[in-house]
Amino acid sequence: MASKSNRAVLEPEIEKNGHSTELQLSLYRMLMKCRMCDEKARVLFKQNKFAGGNFYSAVGQEATEVGTAISLRADDWVAPSHRDWTANIIKGVPLKFCFAQLYAKATSPDRGRSSPAHMGYPPLNIITPASSIAGQLNVGTGVALGLKRLGRDTVVVAYFGDGATSIGGFHEALNLAGVHRLPIIYVCQNNLWAESVPLRLQTALTDLSQRAVAYGFPGVSVDGNDVLAVYDVAQTAIARARSGEGPTLIECKTYRWYGHSEIDPARYRMKEEVEAWKKKCPVQRFEKALFEKKTLTDAKKKEVTDEITREINEAVDFAEQSPYPDASELMDHIWA
Amino acid sequence: MARTLTYIGAITEALGQELERDDRVFLLGEDIGPSGGVFGATAGLWEKFGEERVLDTPLAEGAIISAAIGSSMVGLRPVPEIQFADFITPAVDQIIQQAAKLRYRSAGGFNCPITVRVCCGASGGGGLYHSQENTAWFMHEPGLKVVMPATAYDAKGLLLAAIRDPDPVLYFEHKRLYRNVKDEVPEGDYTVPIGKAAVRREGRDLTILTYGAMVPVSMQAAGDMSKKGVEAEVVDLRTLAPLDKDTVLSSVRKTSKCMIVHEDKRTMGVGGELSAILSEEAFEDLDGPILRITGPDAPAVAFTPPLQKAWIVGVDQVVAGIERLAAY
Numbered sequence: 232m233a234s235k236s237n238r239a240v241l242e243p244e245i246e247k248n249g250h251s252t253e254l255q256l257s258l259y260r261m262l263m264k265c266r267m268c269d270e271k272a273r274v275l276f277k278q279n280k281f282a283g284g285n286f287y288s289a290v291g292q293e294a295t296e297v298g299t300a301i302s303l304r305a306d307d308w309v310a311p312s313h314r315d316w317t318a319n320i321i322k323g324v325p326l327k328f329c330f331a332q333l334y335a336k337a338t339s340p341d342r343g344r345s346s347p348a349h350m351g352y353p354p355l356n357i358i359t360p361a362s363s364i365a366g367q368l369n370v371g372t373g374v375a376l377g378l379k380r381l382g383r384d385t386v387v388v389a390y391f392g393d394g395a396t397s398i399g400g401f402h403e404a405l406n407l408a409g410v411h412r413l414p415i416i417y418v419c420q421n422n423l424w425a426e427s428v429p430l431r432l433q434t435a436l437t438d439l440s441q442r443a444v445a446y447g448f449p450g451v452s453v454d455g456n457d458v459l460a461v462y463d464v465a466q467t468a469i470a471r472a473r474s475g476e477g478p479t480l481i482e483c484k485t486y487r488w489y490g491h492s493e494i495d496p497a498r499y500r501m502k503e504e505v506e507a508w509k510k511k512c513p514v515q516r517f518e519k520a521l522f523e524k525k526t527l528t529d530a531k532k533k534e535v536t537d538e539i540t541r542e543i544n545e546a547v548d549f550a551e552q553s554p555y556p557d558a559s560e561l562m563d564h565i566w567a
Numbered sequence: 568m569a570r571t572l573t574y575i576g577a578i579t580e581a582l583g584q585e586l587e588r589d590d591r592v593f594l595l596g597e598d599i600g601p602s603g604g605v606f607g608a609t610a611g612l613w614e615k616f617g618e619e620r621v622l623d624t625p626l627a628e629g630a631i632i633s634a635a636i637g638s639s640m641v642g643l644r645p646v647p648e649i650q651f652a653d654f655i656t657p658a659v660d661q662i663i664q665q666a667a668k669l670r671y672r673s674a675g676g677f678n679c680p681i682t683v684r685v686c687c688g689a690s691g692g693g694g695l696y697h698s699q700e701n702t703a704w705f706m707h708e709p710g711l712k713v714v715m716p717a718t719a720y721d722a723k724g725l726l727l728a729a730i731r732d733p734d735p736v737l738y739f740e741h742k743r744l745y746r747n748v749k750d751e752v753p754e755g756d757y758t759v760p761i762g763k764a765a766v767r768r769e770g771r772d773l774t775i776l777t778y779g780a781m782v783p784v785s786m787q788a789a790g791d792m793s794k795k796g797v798e799a800e801v802v803d804l805r806t807l808a809p810l811d812k813d814t815v816l817s818s819v820r821k822t823s824k825c826m827i828v829h830e831d832k833r834t835m836g837v838g839g840e841l842s843a844i845l846s847e848e849a850f851e852d853l854d855g856p857i858l859r860i861t862g863p864d865a866p867a868v869a870f871t872p873p874l875q876k877a878w879i880v881g882v883d884q885v886v887a888g889i890e891r892l893a894a895y
């Protein structure tokens with residue numbers, strides 16, 4: 232009989248008392264914050280504020296990150312990719328640093344070394360990503376191995392897309408995690424397109440969660456645009472990881488509204504597909520449900536969005552006013 | 568107390584002593600556990616320290632290195648093994664895009680103090696895929712340190728230095744030296760500094776810059792030529808990245824002539840880099856061209872004996888190089 236740790240399908244455990252009002256409001260606030268920050272970043276990109284660099288919008292995918300990252304502890308690790316700039320926001324990185332990163336200023340956590348949106352933050356254990364696809368999965372799996380060795384109950388959450396599930400490194404990382412029951416949650420944001428390559432040319436599978444069977448741990452597919460569903464699955468997976476039961480692969484079915492990057496007009500996608508997914512907007516959907524329950528009111532919404540707007544404006548001012556690093560820094564931080 | 572150990576014995580001793588001394592250290596690789604490594608480099612360690620500290624990994628070089636990188640980021644000191652340098656290629660993305668660049672891309676926020684042991688070099692019958700060195704690829708990556716000892720003393724001392732180094736180090740062990748090199752190795756704790764070459768033989772007529780299995784070959788050639796009145800100075804580089812320019816330049820300024828000897832292929836090898844450094848920084852001191860005696864630009868060491876013999880640099884080739892340079 233399959234033990235709890237290697238059964239193929241994960242059954243998420245819903246919060247004991249349902250989802251508290253406090254939790255729902257904090258999920259909503261974070262969804263709005265990610266949406267508003269992301270759209271602001273897109274505006275700034277168009278204003279050529281990012282020194283010629285690109286930006287990788289996650290608009291449309293917010294629930295996948297908010298649901299999985301919102302309850303992480305400060306010491307938990309996050310392994311983001313190029314499309315997970317908002318993971319930093321959710322984990323609590325001061326917003327001014329998030330915008331400084333886009334601007335590549337000296338006040339950015341990596342002093343402008345990385346391209347916009349390739350963001351990490353050492354004080355909160357967010358691994359500065361390389362651009363190599365699935366690289367963050369590999370390093371994150373190594374971190375999980377170390378954490379297990381040290382006997383901690385800290386966990387790792389690694390983010391990646393559908394494309395990343397094809398590359399060898401994905402296989403090697405999950406295989407090792409399965410062998411050693413590592414405390415890592417693999418979150419696949421399946422948005423049906425790896426840049427311009429559609430899912431049908433990427434894999435023979437429809438449900439990427441099935442890949443977990445090959446590695447001996449549970450995989451689960453979830454509506455990635457339903458923040459409560461994502462939250463519930465994530466809570467179960469995080470609890471599994473913390474208690475030593477091992478990894479989980481969560482496939483969040485979602486969609487990115489815009490191109491692979493801001494310079495990609497995404498002409499390879501049909502307009503009908505894009506419009507259909509916009510109707511399933513994770514933010515509007517949740518907002519509507521909260522209004523229906525009267526958890527949210529117009530006044531409360533305004534309070535939330537006004538506060539976020541203030542925060543964003545302050546953060547952008549900070550980024551604008553920050554200096555670029557000096558060229559003399561070129562050879563810094565190569566060696567200890 | 569002085570006693571002799573083989574080169575591979577020195578490696579085993581270094582690993583065992585460091586596992587004992589530092590709880591954070593652990594080994595990982597293929598066949599390193601109960602098997603003790605395919606050449607015996609980790610013999611007895613699994614028995615003594617267990618699977619927690621000496622771990623057999625899945626067959627996946629990329630995962631071996633990324634497991635090391637990640638676990639070093641939470642404070643451990645992993646020593647992963649690449650069983651043959653010929654199989655380092657699946658791990659190259661992790662080594663070059665992750666390990667070499669982690670500190671730089673995070674402006675010092677993250678680093679990965681890993682030591683990758685890599686068994687390399689041509690031996691009798693190794694063939695195309697058990698004979699490669701491949702050090703040059705990694706010398707080209709700022710952020711990585713690359714070392715290759717040539718003596719048992721250095722094998723232990725450099726390995727301990729590498730494990731304690733806060734930067735990622737690729738520690739290449741030449742398999743032909745494993746049991747053919749034996750010298751005095753102190754029983755206690757000591758390190759050999761990374762980034763420092765060693766003058767193995769003093770001479771006033773010309774400088775031989777070399778490393779790894781070519782050190783004994785160069786020493787033999789130098790001994791032969793000494794009988795003909797030519798005194799060659801032999802410098803064992805020990806560290807390929809960062810190169811010890813001070814020792815190299817000081818030797819060449821003394822002798823005015825230089826040849827570089829390495830087993831690895833000619834083009835874009837260590838010899839090319841040293842030649843460029845010397846021509847830029849010791850131009851006025853040179854009385855002859857900078858020669859390179861190296862492996863051929865053939866894809867790999869073919870197995871059949873006549874081709875293998877032709878591939879591996881022998882004493883005769885080094886002697887011919889010394890004669891040519893001395894005649895200038």
